[in-house]
Amino acid sequence: MVVPLSAAARPEVPAPAPASLAPLTARTLSEAYAANRANAAQAARMAAAHGDRRRAAADRATAAPTRRFLAFDGRGSGRATEVFGDLAHADRVAVLVPGSDTSIDTYDRFHRAAAALYGALARGAPGSHPAVLAWLGYDTPGTVSTTVLTTGRAEEAAPRLRALVEDVRRVTGGRAHLTVVCHSYGSVVCGRAAAGLDVDALALVGSPGTGADSAAALHTPARVWAARGSGDWVADVPHVRAELFGTTVGFGTDPVSPGFGARVFDAADADHSGYFTPGSTALANLARIALGETPEVSHA
Incomplete structure (x- = not known):
């Protein structure tokens, strides 16, 4: 087994500590959105003063009046939860x-991926009231790194994802149909969080594995879906787990294999970045899952 070298670390960019927020409820959402926009604007100014134009531009976009963030942290690689x-x-x-x-x-x-999913939901059920959350709530591994081969980052992320779901349940009064869509390494995060995740459905796309041998081993009452497009290079990733220098490397059973036990849906010819392409089969089926229209998604 060849382990890729870690990518070069990015220099730290100064940013303020996250805004101090009241517990999230339906009544405090506007306050959270405003506070996080202000925090992002301050982060943009600090990044610009530091000479990092790329980060300053990204932070300024986040601070735009039309954007709504439940959380924002411009420090390090950054974290954010957009609504x-x-x-x-x-x-x-x-x-x-x-x-x-x-x-x-x-x-x-x-x-763009989250906006495309939201658009598909809105078009798919005109009488409903959908929402999508883009959750960058953890330090994602680099594609070219040793961390992308282990569950370490996912284990750190799992309690944060559970906490977000609890926030969503509280804000919506527990009445919403809740789906978590897990892309690529995000499916490892979902695998680690699944047992304590109060959701109706999990959808795994472009998954290298979940760290579990089967859907049953995720210990979730949620309906588990999985898909992989015919153009996705993840199909060539060995779906194994092995001990290497005291660390477990790899994520086990392929979620679209019959042995895993997920409900497999059609993603057509999607490549690894194509599951959220507007007009695609993959996006249409993800929208159906999120709307609770699961009988229309299954295929032989």
Whole structure:
């Protein structure tokens, strides 16, 4: 087994500590959005003064008046939780969990994916009230790194994902149908969080594995879905686990294999970055899952 070398560390960019927020409820959402926009604007100024134009531009975009963030932290690689739609009145909520190489610097592509999913939900059920959360709530591993081969980052992220779901349940009064969509390494995060995750469905796309041998081993009452497009290079990743220098490397059973036991849905010819492409089969089926229309997704 060849282990890739870690990518070069990015120099630290100064940023303020996260805004101090009241516990999230439907009534405190506007306050949280405003505080996080102000924090992002301050982070942009600090990044610009430091000479980091790329980070300053990303932070400024986050601070735009139309953006709504439940959380924002511009320090390090950055963390953020963005809301699309009216979360306080949502009856269908999808939380999008990203994979490797997602950070504030690369946030725009994650934003586009979440916006595309929200658009598909809104079009798919005109009478419903959907919301999508783009959850960059952990330090994602680099694609070219040793961390991307182990569950370490996922184990750190799991309690944060559970806490977010608890916040969503509180804000929506527990009435919303809640789906977590887990892309790439994000499916490892979902695998580690699943046992304590109060959700109705988990959808794994482009997954290298979850760290579990089967859907049953995730110990979740949620309906577990999985898909991989025919153009996704993850199909060539060995779905094994092995001990290497005292560390478990790899994530086990392929989630789209019959032995895993997930409900497999069609992602057509999606490549690894193509599951959220507007108009694609993959995105349409993810929207159906998030809307609770699961009978329309299954295929032989």
